[in-house]
Amino acid sequence: MTALGEVALWIALLLTIWGVGTAFIGARRGRGDLVLSSERSLHAIFLLVVLSAVMVVVAFLRNEFHYRYVAGYSNIELATHYKITALWAGHAGSLVFWVALLAFFASLVVRANRWKNRDLMPYVSATLHSVILFFLVVIIFTSNPFETLSFTPADGRGMNPQLQNFWMTAHPPTLYLGFTAFTIPFAFAIAALLSGRLDTRWITETRRWTLLAWFFLTIGIIMGMIWAYETLGWGGYWFWDPVENASVLPWLFGTAFLHSVMIQEKRGMLKSWNLFLVLGTFLLTIFATFLTRSGLIDSVHTFAQNLTISYVFLAYLTVLTIICTGLVWWRRDRLKSEHRLESFLSREAAFLLNNLLFVGAMFAIMWGTMFPLLTEGLLGQTIAVGPPFFDRVTIPIGLVLLALMGIGPVIAWRKASKRNLRRNFTLPTVMGLSVGLILWAAGVRHPYALLTFILGVFTLTTMGVEFWKGTRARARIEGEGAGPAFLHMMSRNRRRYGGYIVHIGLVIMFMGFAGSAYDVEEQAALEPGETMSVTSAWGHTFDLTYQATSAYPATNMTKLVASVRVQRNGRDVGILTAEQRAYRQRDETISVVGIRRAWNEDLYMIMAGIEDPNGVIQGTNPRPLVTFRVLVNPLVPWIWIGGILMAVGTLIAMWPRRGVPERPAPPRTVPVGKVPRRDERELAEIG
Amino acid sequence: MTEEARRAIGKLRSPYCPGLMLEVCPSEPAVILRDSIRQMALDGHESDEIVEWMLANHGEEWRALPRWAGWGMWAWILPPAVLIIGAGVLIGVLRSLRGRRDPDEVDDDGTDVSDDENERLTAALAAWDAEERER
Known part of the structure; x- marks a missing residue:
């Protein structure tokens, strides 16, 4: 029965090829029926890949040790819940799981957009199919969990003991949810480039997807930290291990994108930069996968693999980079800014500096992670780069970002006046410096720890003042009490205040990091x-x-x-x-x-x-x-409290508003269950 | 543990745990190595001497921080260089954005608005102001 899983993978592979072809041809020739067929194939692929994943789990539950994967990661005595999580304990199974999640998101996005964004959807569908196609090819031809042994062992090797832990049950799926969800904004960006619809619509449509991906990646990374802290017994939670670094690279780019996107929405600026960030975030998820699965770098987290996987992922990464660069270059004329920057003292400039620092931190971490590999390849001698290097390089960047977390949200758009600066930053500066003086008097001398607390209090004060001012204004205008005014203010401006809560969580997390100095x-x-x-x-x-x-x-x-x-x-x-x-x-x-x-x-x-x-x-x-x-x-x-606040803030920011219709009513020209004709679909697009 | 020993251990990766620092490697030989380092520090050796002793015995690849010399220097130079170059590019881009006109911006000399229109606008704004005050 479990062999059905492999058959399902093969059918899914054929469907992805069909889906890419029909989506492209449908888009180029205006054939709505082909586009629809492509979109439906994503639903079918999702069901097939889920079937395949379920079959891997069934093989584990039934101790089918004739499968190499089952024999390598399970044994008769292994607890039942770990036999289920064994799906992602090794390379081959985790790739099937990865594709199942990706196909789930793809199926969801197609369903959510069945009556809107019809000009973008053929390209979105084609892009999603092509990414799934790549992973299915890797699974079927290099990492098949249904590969059998020439004999059936009496028992398996068992699961790595360090994976037999609650956090390891939750951490990889959450991280994978984050990685795979970033494929959706990527697909929309590619669709915007291919279709030439480069206004802010693709950004608005994918904002919630980006937040969702960021949410999962954030809590996935934090769960990994908890796992390292509680299980590995090193006494710490972050060791700048190459695989840890790999997970944080797309997070940094994604975070930069979440900020930069606001400038495009508000001011129509930075269109090409936003494309660079969203495409880069996806490429970094592939890079992270390559790093984790290549086995090229020493890490406690890596899957032991041969070089074939590295070459396959490297080739894919190269092809994707060339395609993305080519598309951006092709559309460069449509990516010009609609407005000018009026002042260096403005929210736009603060966000740009924030972007520079995020990208700089990403580069520094990537450089440090790859440096031993590069020196080994170029010089034949490994020059190691350990955690102290990353600390020295990233802490100063982190401190400037900490200050910007307080400055960015309150400095004025377009141009900040002296009055604006004085009004917004006098109290936070006084508070930060006062806390600094108190800590100094209490004997805190570690410069980074001291600066973290000064800047952290500065940022917390700016956030606190924002909440207070908003609540007070609403209470006065609407005649409400402070509690209802606060809740109504939050619910009417979820994106803004959710973002503030994320900032507060991050500040508390930074203070937790600073504690390690002592x-x-x-x-x-x-x-x-x-x-x-x-x-x-x-x-x-x-x-x-x-x-x-x-x-x-x-x-x-x-x-x-x-x-x-x-x-x-x-x-x-x-x-x-x-x-x-x-x-x-x-x-x-x-x-x-x-x-x-x-x-x-x-x-x-x-x-x-x-x-x-x-x-x-x-x-x-x-x-x-x-x-x-x-x-x-x-x-x-x-650190964990800060992480919880970040998750809560992100949920608030992405929660849909009640009363705002998520989809327009279906056009009357398309009867339910009927494939719309091309002219009907075009009519639906025009509205 | 003395400060010298702590400093030396903090500069070394563990030969016994892949990818881990010596200070956190839980394996038995790593514990013994840490003890040897502690003893050397108690005997009066400085952290740099201890690090050189360990690298001479186990190999250069266990150094956690690249040297500020030779190829190792590139590890240190490139990240700040990229930030500085990035900042330069950013300032350049911002300057070019500052120089670019908004498509919906009117000319400063007001030639897009006639005198008549200007008067009507002023009157409308005054009326609106008065209305606001009454409220």
């Missing part, structure tokens, strides 16, 4: 009854007394759990446990950290080593010596 770490080997102490940056001391280590057999693994009594300034605050899990099938051991969370810091404990683990398991050594690595990480909880 991380404290101690390591000690203890026998039961012995105590180690660690003093937090806030001044209090944690005493950790090692109690005992116990062994627990569990499905698929054996757990060694060390328990530690924690006292804060001599007062008992509870027991903290850290684990080592030995996975039988893969013969691998991982650490599970113990975290005691407070609003302002995490007490983070890793069981770094244990003497005679076999003795503990067999019960012959009840008092093993355990090495504990203990960290006190200030403000880490703020």
